[in-house]
Amino acid sequence: MPRVIKHPEIRREELLDHAQALFLTLGYEKASLNEVITAAGASKGAFYHYFPSKEALLEALAERFARQALAGVQDVLDDPGLDPLGRLNGLLAQSRRAKIDTAPEAWALFETLFRPDNLVLFYRINLAASASFSPLLVKIIRQGVEDGTFRTFDPEGVADIVMQFGMATQGVIAKAIAGGSDADMDVAIEALENRVRLYEIALDRILGLPDGSICIGEPGYVRAAMTARRRTNSGKAQ
Amino acid sequence: MPRVIKHPEIRREELLDHAQALFLTLGYEKASLNEVITAAGASKGAFYHYFPSKEALLEALAERFARQALAGVQDVLDDPGLDPLGRLNGLLAQSRRAKIDTAPEAWALFETLFRPDNLVLFYRINLAASASFSPLLVKIIRQGVEDGTFRTFDPEGVADIVMQFGMATQGVIAKAIAGGSDADMDVAIEALENRVRLYEIALDRILGLPDGSICIGEPGYVRAAMTARRRTNSGKAQ
DNA sequence: TTGAACGACAGACCATCGGTCGGTATAATA
DNA sequence: TATTATACCGACCGATGGTCTGTCGTTCAA
Numbered sequence: 255m256p257r258v259i260k261h262p263e264i265r266r267e268e269l270l271d272h273a274q275a276l277f278l279t280l281g282y283e284k285a286s287l288n289e290v291i292t293a294a295g296a297s298k299g300a301f302y303h304y305f306p307s308k309e310a311l312l313e314a315l316a317e318r319f320a321r322q323a324l325a326g327v328q329d330v331l332d333d334p335g336l337d338p339l340g341r342l343n344g345l346l347a348q349s350r351r352a353k354i355d356t357a358p359e360a361w362a363l364f365e366t367l368f369r370p371d372n373l374v375l376f377y378r379i380n381l382a383a384s385a386s387f388s389p390l391l392v393k394i395i396r397q398g399v400e401d402g403t404f405r406t407f408d409p410e411g412v413a414d415i416v417m418q419f420g421m422a423t424q425g426v427i428a429k430a431i432a433g434g435s436d437a438d439m440d441v442a443i444e445a446l447e448n449r450v451r452l453y454e455i456a457l458d459r460i461l462g463l464p465d466g467s468i469c470i471g472e473p474g475y476v477r478a479a480m481t482a483r484r485r486t487n488s489g490k491a492q
Numbered sequence: 493m494p495r496v497i498k499h500p501e502i503r504r505e506e507l508l509d510h511a512q513a514l515f516l517t518l519g520y521e522k523a524s525l526n527e528v529i530t531a532a533g534a535s536k537g538a539f540y541h542y543f544p545s546k547e548a549l550l551e552a553l554a555e556r557f558a559r560q561a562l563a564g565v566q567d568v569l570d571d572p573g574l575d576p577l578g579r580l581n582g583l584l585a586q587s588r589r590a591k592i593d594t595a596p597e598a599w600a601l602f603e604t605l606f607r608p609d610n611l612v613l614f615y616r617i618n619l620a621a622s623a624s625f626s627p628l629l630v631k632i633i634r635q636g637v638e639d640g641t642f643r644t645f646d647p648e649g650v651a652d653i654v655m656q657f658g659m660a661t662q663g664v665i666a667k668a669i670a671g672g673s674d675a676d677m678d679v680a681i682e683a684l685e686n687r688v689r690l691y692e693i694a695l696d697r698i699l700g701l702p703d704g705s706i707c708i709g710e711p712g713y714v715r716a717a718m719t720a721r722r723r724t725n726s727g728k729a730q
Numbered sequence: 731t732t733g734a735a736c737g738a739c740a741g742a743c744c745a746t747c748g749g750t751c752g753g754t755a756t757a758a759t760a
Numbered sequence: 761t762a763t764t765a766t767a768c769c770g771a772c773c774g775a776t777g778g779t780c781t782g783t784c785g786t787t788c789a790a
Contacts, residue, residue, distance in 0.1 A: 257755060259768070260767085283521075286747065286748085287748060297770060298769075374611065377611055411690045415690065449652070452644075459694055494740095534739080535740045535741065540778075541739065542738095546777065735789105737786085738786100741780100742782105745776105746777090749772105752772105760764090
């Protein structure tokens with residue numbers, strides 16, 4: 255093969271792109287480095303020039319995901335007109351929105367990210383996401399406690415639970431997507447709607463808020479978004 | 493090597509035992525099949541006679557763990573004198589007890605099970621445990637809803653959240669164990685106590701129970717158990 | 731008592747994997 | 761231009777999970 259020299263950033267991104275595609279379709283363990291390398295049109299030497307190991311590639315990929323997720327809620331984070339409750343609700347709603355009515359490619363991503371094969375990748379993304387989100391959540395909750403809107407004896411614990419809830423809804427959404435038949439899908443949507451309500455209730459309580467303060471999304475929102483999505487998909491299929 | 497023939501069940505258990513030891517100390521990926529096989533005093537042929545793949549070995553190991561966990565709460569499950577709330581509390585307390593003041597070898601197990609290396613194994617165990625516990629939880633919750641002690645619109649969702657809580661406390665306990673210094677340990681214990689309270693509050697709420705109904709353990713219990721444990725350990729060390 | 735059938739086991743062997751290394755072409759710097 | 765540093769190449773390596781052929785011992789029908 256002729257020698258090809260690219261801008262380091264581009265080469266690195268290409269490696270990450272193809273790693274992402276292959277890790278998601280085959281799973282981290284089953285996708286071999288050689289596949290990633292040839293798919294990216296690079297060589298062993300090039301790869302190991304950028305990443306010290308396959309593991310490091312996974313790590314970098316997880317960080318990139320986390321960075322993107324963080325960027326997606328940056329405006330909610332920066333908005334100076336939001337009080338702690340508003341910001342928390344905004345965060346929850348935004349993360350939910352990002353999962354449900356997002357671009358098709360990201361949608362497909364979610365679909366695959368929850369396959370058992372992708373356990374490792376998923377876990378690393380969660381870890382990276384937790385590392386960047388948790389401190390922000392803690393800060394918001396602390397602020398809320400100070401100004402009296404929240405009431406809790408364990409801000410870190412609450413932040414952890416909020417993260418958990420986020421992750422759990424992802425799992426439920428994944429089930430909803432993966433469900434084969436329309437009936438499966440309906441059941442999954444119902445489950446997701448219920449789960450969101452459950453989380454709202456629990457969060458209200460552990461934050462010492464009056465009922466209905468935490469509002470991740472209006473009832474029926476999920477169903478509406480999902481059926482819209484389904485129409486688009488079947489439209490494409492025809 | 494001379495040919496050794498053992499009773500199939502014994503051979504299988506031996507393979508599982510040594511796999512457990514090696515998977516836990518080295519992690520699933522880093523522990524090689526050959527190591528497991530030689531440790532168990534078997535051969536490649538023997539191994540592949542019992543398990544179709546390394547993956548299957550992991551699966552079988554996870555199932556064995558789940559079975560043991562289930563056996564640990566069997567009495568609570570069977571006790572006919574318990575109402576749904578009592579049974580749920582018993583389950584939560586028992587699972588918490590099993591984690592904290594258990595036999596030293598199981599304690600060491602917990603210590604290692606949460607190392608990042610053991611992600612895959614841990615996940616498989618959780619999966620297997622969820623598969624066997626969730627239906628039982630759902631049944632209990634349904635019963636509680638019928639006889640009016642619980643009030644919820646989504647028993648499955650609540651069951652899922654209960655499972656999640658269980659898993660999450662495991663993580664917090666692991667941190668408490670892993671914490672190096674006594675100060676770290678104290679912080680972790682504090683965090684765990686808080687987290688347990690948080691869960692109790694949240695569960696009370698999503699089950700429509702009056703405050704204080706869900707009681708995973710009296711305040712201070714964790715600290716007491718942990719310091720007792722610590723004394724034993726330092727006693728041994730001297 | 732034999733011998734076919736089968737379960738249990740042994741271990742040589744294989745493709746492939748992640749990772750290494752010596753080397754080369756290009757860019758940057760002097 | 762000379763020298764160094766960067767980006768890249770691909771042959772090569774040991775180890776790994778997995779396969780395959782074959783052997784030993786038991787069982788049980790004839």
